[in-house]
Amino acid sequence: MTTQAAAVKGPASYFPSIEKKYGRPIAEWQQIVRSSPLTRHMELVGWLKAEHGLGHGHANALVAATLAEDARG
DSSP, rough: OOOOHHHHOOOGGHHHHHHHHHOOOOOHHHHHHSSSSSSSSSHHHHHHHHHOOOOOHHHHHHHHHEEEHHHHH
């Protein structure tokens, strides 16, 4: 009884609404995060909010997912 929607948890659950609201694919947002000289989670969240107009939850989800992906290598 597992559906794709039910399988998506955590930060990735925000991805469809981020793409719809801001008009960029998640891969592009992740590249933006990676291109920042900032490295700390909350610094990156604040930067996305200030420079790109993202809401806190969306910025937090993008940063969390990107940093986790990078940590996995």
